[in-house]
Amino acid sequence: MDQQTPSIEWLLSRFFSGEATAAEKALLFEYLKDPVHDATLKQWINSIEPASLNAKSFPEGTAKGMLEAIFRAGTPNAESYTVIRKPGSRRYWYAAAILLVLLGAGTWFLLLPGKGKTNSGDNAATGRLALQPIQPGSNKAVLILGDGREVKLDDKGDQLVDAGSGDSITRSNAMLDYTDLHRSGKNEERLPEFHTLSTPKGGQFQLTLSDGSRVWLNAASAIRFPATFGAEREIEVKGEVYVEVKQDPNKPFIIRSTDATVQVLGTSININAYENEDAVNVTLVNGSVRVLKGKTQTANQVVLHPGQQAQLYPGNDKKIEVKQVDVQQQIAWKNGLFSFKSTDIAALMRQMERWYNVNVIYPKGIPADRFSGTIPRSVNLNQFLDILQYSDIKATVDGKSVIIKP
Secondary structure (H helix, E strand, O other): OOOOOOOHHHHHHHHHOOOOOHHHHHHHHHHHOOHHHHHHHHHHHHHOOHHHOOOOOOOOOHHHHHHHHHHHHHOOOHHHHHHHHOHHHHHHHHHHHHHHHHHOOOOHHHOOOOOOOOOHHHHHHHHHHOOOOOOOOEEOEEEEOOOOOEEEEOOOOEEEEEEEOOEEEEEEOOEEEOHHHHHHOOOOOOOOOEEEEEOOOOEEEEEEOOOOOEEEEOOOOEEEEEOOOOOOEEEEEEEEEEEEOOOOOOOOEEEEOOOEEEEEOOOEEEEEEOOOOOOEEEEEEEOOEEEEEOOOOOOOEEEEOOOEEEEEOOOOOOOOEEEEOOHHHHOHHHHOEEEEEEEEHHHHHHHHHHHHOOEEEOOOOOOOOEEEEEEEOOOOHHHHHHHHHOOOOEEEEEOOEEEEEO
């Protein structure tokens, strides 16, 4: 390599390893303005995953140029511009998501590039920039104790929650921990006392049950569980939860939802049981589980293996469907990401509604497109919608409503 003219490959490597100097960063973004480097940028897009990156320092104004270069690399002419909304071009969603990760959540909406259009969608986007953006969800929940008391939870420091009868539960940051109750043995002779942990729209939280099993709650979700397990381990869930079950061959772990019963010994599993979804989806990450339709023993049951998902539809006449799925895509929410894989607009927007606590309106019907891509859950609503604009989804925000245009 000529040391007087460093290559774009070398500069990209320096930048994403965190070693680039200010001068090297400036030169890199000068290179990215030139379409001659688009092929190299394409290779970079195909080799980078957003989750592996940390926030970087962008020279003022260069984020706009980089994003323009990313989409220019994937859209060589005007006619092909809208192809980025199709599932096959998911890497350009990735590229936009990568830039969000690198920028952090704070300044993206101020750096959005203009796309050379003057239509109402662009005017609406410009109007959004002047408004205070709706922030993403955060760690918050409500714990309802056995005596009916409600305790509001957040992630600020440590907290001891008075559970009554001299017992206390530890909350450390965004984790509620019941293992001390189990270790103390104080509740072994008592009748089971059931608690409920629920998250609102725009909330998420974690829970460690008394046996050491861990639970992650997505937005608008709930779990009902005994403060300490006795001879049986059984919980009830609503919404979406990810569970890492502590193995105990002598005590099978039972998870119940409205339409499903899941029996496990030791495993990691994701259950999506929102009432406004078409089906209850049970996804096995590892281990082995039996899924039954309904809350009692039934002939309609299946055994899942890792990577499989059981789909249970309401009603008694339809058998459980089993299919192979991308597990990481199914549990992306737990890892701080939206992940879409040939996802229809309505399903995508339901995720957005729950996380940003908004309502979606379709004045002229729901667009028929499907989408693939990954977006960090740390971005605010404006940032989320601006990413969708690159896939030709036009939306405006009116208070707590998101209006989707065809």
